[in-house]
Amino acid sequence: MKAVTINQISKTYTVQKEKTIALDGVSFDADLGEIFGIIGPDGAGKSSLFRILTTLLLPDSGTANVMGYDVIKDYKNIRKKVGYMPGKFSLYQDLSVEENLEFFATIFNVKIKDNYQMIAPIYKQIEPFKDRKAGALSGGMKQKLALSCALIHKPDVLFLDEPTTGVDPVSRKEFWDMLSELKQHGLSIIVSTPYMDEANRCDRIALIQEGKFLSINQPNKIIKEFKRNLYSLESLNNRIALKALKEKNEIHSCHPFGEKLHITLKENQEIQFFENLLIQNKIEYQHLEKIEPGIEDCFMELMLSKQ
Amino acid sequence: MKTLIFLLEKEFRQVFRDPAILRMLFIMPVIQLIVLPLAANYEVKNINIDIIDHDKSDFSAELITRLNGSGYFKLKNTPGTFEEAMKDFANDNADIILEIPSNFEKDLVKENNSKLFMAVNAINGAKANIGASYLNSLIQKYNIEVRTEWLNAPEQKLQKGILLEYSNWYNIHMNYRNFMVPGILAILLTMVGMFLTSLNIVREKEAGTIEQINVTPIKKHIFILGKLLPFWIMGLVVLTLGLLVARIIYGISPLGNLFHVYLFAAVFLWATLGLGLLISTISKTQQQAMLIAFFLLMIFILLGGLYTSIDSMPKWAQIITWFNPVKYFIEVMRMIILKGSTLFDILKHVGIMILFAIFFNAWAVLSYSKRS
Numbered sequence: 001m002k003a004v005t006i007n008q009i010s011k012t013y014t015v016q017k018e019k020t021i022a023l024d025g026v027s028f029d030a031d032l033g034e035i036f037g038i039i040g041p042d043g044a045g046k047s048s049l050f051r052i053l054t055t056l057l058l059p060d061s062g063t064a065n066v067m068g069y070d071v072i073k074d075y076k077n078i079r080k081k082v083g084y085m086p087g088k089f090s091l092y093q094d095l096s097v098e099e100n101l102e103f104f105a106t107i108f109n110v111k112i113k114d115n116y117q118m119i120a121p122i123y124k125q126i127e128p129f130k131d132r133k134a135g136a137l138s139g140g141m142k143q144k145l146a147l148s149c150a151l152i153h154k155p156d157v158l159f160l161d162e163p164t165t166g167v168d169p170v171s172r173k174e175f176w177d178m179l180s181e182l183k184q185h186g187l188s189i190i191v192s193t194p195y196m197d198e199a200n201r202c203d204r205i206a207l208i209q210e211g212k213f214l215s216i217n218q219p220n221k222i223i224k225e226f227k228r229n230l231y232s233l234e235s236l237n238n239r240i241a242l243k244a245l246k247e248k249n250e251i252h253s254c255h256p257f258g259e260k261l262h263i264t265l266k267e268n269q270e271i272q273f274f275e276n277l278l279i280q281n282k283i284e285y286q287h288l289e290k291i292e293p294g295i296e297d298c299f300m301e302l303m304l305s306k307q
Numbered sequence: 308m309k310t311l312i313f314l315l316e317k318e319f320r321q322v323f324r325d326p327a328i329l330r331m332l333f334i335m336p337v338i339q340l341i342v343l344p345l346a347a348n349y350e351v352k353n354i355n356i357d358i359i360d361h362d363k364s365d366f367s368a369e370l371i372t373r374l375n376g377s378g379y380f381k382l383k384n385t386p387g388t389f390e391e392a393m394k395d396f397a398n399d400n401a402d403i404i405l406e407i408p409s410n411f412e413k414d415l416v417k418e419n420n421s422k423l424f425m426a427v428n429a430i431n432g433a434k435a436n437i438g439a440s441y442l443n444s445l446i447q448k449y450n451i452e453v454r455t456e457w458l459n460a461p462e463q464k465l466q467k468g469i470l471l472e473y474s475n476w477y478n479i480h481m482n483y484r485n486f487m488v489p490g491i492l493a494i495l496l497t498m499v500g501m502f503l504t505s506l507n508i509v510r511e512k513e514a515g516t517i518e519q520i521n522v523t524p525i526k527k528h529i530f531i532l533g534k535l536l537p538f539w540i541m542g543l544v545v546l547t548l549g550l551l552v553a554r555i556i557y558g559i560s561p562l563g564n565l566f567h568v569y570l571f572a573a574v575f576l577w578a579t580l581g582l583g584l585l586i587s588t589i590s591k592t593q594q595q596a597m598l599i600a601f602f603l604l605m606i607f608i609l610l611g612g613l614y615t616s617i618d619s620m621p622k623w624a625q626i627i628t629w630f631n632p633v634k635y636f637i638e639v640m641r642m643i644i645l646k647g648s649t650l651f652d653i654l655k656h657v658g659i660m661i662l663f664a665i666f667f668n669a670w671a672v673l674s675y676s677k678r679s
Contacts, residue, residue: 054522056678075678079524090515094324095317106313107523149519 001068003157003188004030004053009062011048011211022048024211025062030190030204035183037202038192039295045211046192047087050161053190054084067156080108083150087162089142093135097126097145100134101152108153115154118185122178123148140171147178158182160191164198176201196296207299214302219295226293226301228252228264231274234287235261241283250277255300262297310525314533322537328503336495336545340552344487354438355383357392357401364412366453373449374405379441392426402428403438415453477645484557489640490613492549497607497633500542500576504583505600507534508675509590521677531672534587535580542576543569553644562647568640571653574660575636581667582632588675607633632663 011023022045030036038046051057053066055075064071066078091100101123105112116123126144129137134145143163150158160179164172176198179189191202199205199219207214207222215222235241238256245254245263252264265274271290278285293301322328356374360367374380383401386392395401406424414421425442427435511517520530546569553559561568583600590596610617610624611633617625628634635656642648 056518056521058678076524079522082522084519084522086515086518088515088518090517090519092317092321092516093514094321099317099320103313103317104519104523106310107520107525109310109524 001032002029002065003032003034004028004036004064004066004190006049006053006064007062009049009052009059009064011045011052011057011059021211023052023059026208026211026213027062028206028213028216030188032188033183033186034203035179035189035191035201037199037205038190038208039194039196039199039205039299040192040208041194044208046208047161049208050084050086050159050190050192054082054159055079080153081156083153083155083158085146085150085158085160085163087165089146091134091142091146091149094133096131096133097137098130100145101149104149105152110153112152115152118154118182119148119151121181122151139167140174143167143171143175144178147175151182155187157188157190160189162192162194164193164195172198196294196299199295205295207295207302209299209303209306212306214299214306222295222298223293226298227268228301229268229270230291230293230297231263231265231271232257232287232289232291233261233263233278233285234259235283235285237284241285244281244283248277248281253300253304255297257296262291262300264301311529311533311536314529315536318533318537322541332499332503332541332545333548336499337548337552339495340488340491340549341556343491344484344557352379354380354403354434354441355395355401356380356438356442357384357386357395357404358382359386359389359392359404359406361409362407362411366412366415367407369453370407370446370449374442374445377441377445379438379445396426396428399428399430402431402434403442405442485559485645486641487613488553488557488559489644490611490637492546492553493633493636493640494608494611494613495549496542496546496572496576497579497636498604499545500538500579501583501586501600501604502597503541504534504538504580505586505590505596506593507538508584508587509593509596512591513593527675527677528672531584531668531675534584535577535668538580538583539573539576542580543572546572559644561644563643563649567648567650567653568643570650571636571639571643571657571660574657574664575632578632578660578664578667581664581671585667585671585674588671607631610634611637613637632660635660 006029007027008025009023009027010021010025013020013022024045026045026049028036038049040046048057052059052064052071055071055078058072067081069075069077069081071078092103095103101112122144126137126141126148129141134142137145147160147163150160164175167175172195179191180201183189193199199222202219204216204218205222206216215225217225233241238259238261242254242256242261245251245261250265250267250269252266254261254263256262263274271288275288278288322332358371358374360371371382375382380403384392384395386395389404389406392401392404392406396404404426406426408422408424411421411423423446425439427439429435508517511520550561550565550568582603586596586599586603590599606627609615610620610628610631612628617628617634620628639648639653639656642653
């Protein structure tokens with residue numbers, strides 16, 4: 001059995017007669033005990049997919065199974081098996097940490113102590129504040145509480161919709177460490193994120209863009225599929241350099257990456273050729289090197305090739 | 308069952324942590340019940356009157372003194388001409404103009420007959436109407452007295468026709484408050500119930516907590532029940548407070564069985580809270596819910612027979628009132644409290660209210676969908 005199987009799922013929203021395609025026939029499987037990442041920018045359709053899988057939203061077409069149950073027919077069984085952490089903090093802000101946890105335990109008909117072992121590593125960190133109102137917690141603590149509440153009934157699959165959005169880098173790292181630890185309990189985790197650098201923490205990832213999957217694979221395999229030579233350029237003025245490079249026929253792609261520009265060439269030439277090209281066109285630069293691609297480079301490349 | 312109890316515990320916790328809701332629940336109704344019946348009064352006083360006295364005789368002076376002494380009228384001005392008096396009308400300084408013609412006394416004594424002219428400012432319809440009829444009856448009374456005393460005519464001879472004796476049942480002194488307090492209490496209970504519940508689920512929608520609830524295996528009717536029961540209990544507490552205020556401040560205690568008041572209120576609250584929850588499930592924001600609740604409440608009050616008698620409404624409006632749960636509650640409150648009606652008398656009302664309750668609650672459960 002797979003943790004999640006979806007087949008040709010589509011969902012369209014109609015807002016004031018204007019149709020927006022949120023999901024355009026997507027399919028994937030997630031194995032049991034796997035951390036499966038769904039990675040893509042805002043508005044790519046990640047949340048719609050999560051809402052369909054957690055039985056909150058009905059798809060227009062296609063089938064989806066969670067732990068072998070159909071999301072449309074067997075939604076009642078799914079609700080017993082999954083834990084869901086929505087992107088927006090959605091616990092009772094006027095209840096205390098402990099009361100929130102107790103509330104969700106009761107709704108799922110379990111006792112906190114029955115499943116304390118699984119949440120202990122996470123909950124212990126916020127337990128000193130258990131009498132504090134959830135609304136008065138810091139962002140990182142809120143997130144830990146939400147995760148504890150989503151786990152309290154010992155779900156088989158955990159759905160995390162953008163859990164690290166708006167969280168500081170240290171807390172993000174901590175959070176991913178927690179997920180790796182949870183995986184040891186045999187939990188299947190489906191997680192979405194707009195941060196490409198988090199892809200490596202997943203067993204497999206699906207890159208999503210405008211309601212379509214660009215690629216589904218292990219992160220390192222996706223990187224291996226990147227066949228072009230990738231160059232990183234540091235120039236004095238990125239804006240001017242970017243503009244000049246985009247006009248050149250020899251350039252395949254050029255994207256700003258923080259302080260640098262990541263560039264691929266149409267014909268897969270060596271660095272010497274590229275250096276000459278820069279000098280010929282009088283583009284000033286401080287540093288140029290050939291680099292290994294990251295997930296974000298792959299995403300950009302896949303996006304380009306789909307267009 | 309355990310889930311339901313915990314849901315109730317949670318709702319109560321949230322309510323008691325929100326001082327604004329507590330105030331709205333317990334202090335506001337009490338204050339309103341103390342203040343509103345004092346202000347809401349059909350008796351019209353302080354009618355401003357301009358009297359143009361062309362006669363300036365003993366008779367006219369006596370008439371003016373009497374009008375002044377009646378307590379209903381306030382002599383505003385005694386202009387010389389009608390045009391001058393009209394200025395007071397235009398500036399809204401006078402409600403009624405009474406013109407006493409010259410020869411008023413002479414005509415009355417000699418010809419046994421005299422005329423007065425009265426003009427009424429009808430902008431405030433109720434005041435004008437009631438003022439005019441007060442004035443009329445005062446003048447009639449004066450007329451009879453004048454003729455008995457001064458003309459030595461026997462009173463009976465002058466008062467021809469049928470003499471009507473009357474007595475007020477159920478509210479012997481026609482005390483307006485006895486009539487208003489039960490009605491206002493009914494409205495307050497409706498307000499508290501409808502507003503609080505209509506804002507409840509929608510607040511969870513806005514906070515996003517409903518998402519988290521919806522993915523849990525909790526049953527829809529348990530969830531709705533968990534939202535309804537706390538406010539049902541609090542509604543009955545508000546009713547108790549209201550009845551205490553009625554008793555202590557206005558000395559009104561139900562003639563009928565107090566238990567019947569509670570019985571009906573219990574069914575009524577069930578219906579009203581169901582309506583509130585229905586509003587809450589169909590609204591997307593608290594603002595929407597508030598507006599719908601307010602709009603309905605307005606209709607419930609105006610077509611509920613609190614201020615204006617339903618019997619005097621046009622037929623179509625009367626038909627609308629059949630679908631107004633508040634109308635039945637106001638009726639029952641007055642029946643039990645003032646008239647001492649028994650359970651048998653209100654059985655029809657109870658039956659209708661149960662239908663309302665089933666209808667609203669079923670609709671609320673059905674329209675609350677855990678998925679979209």
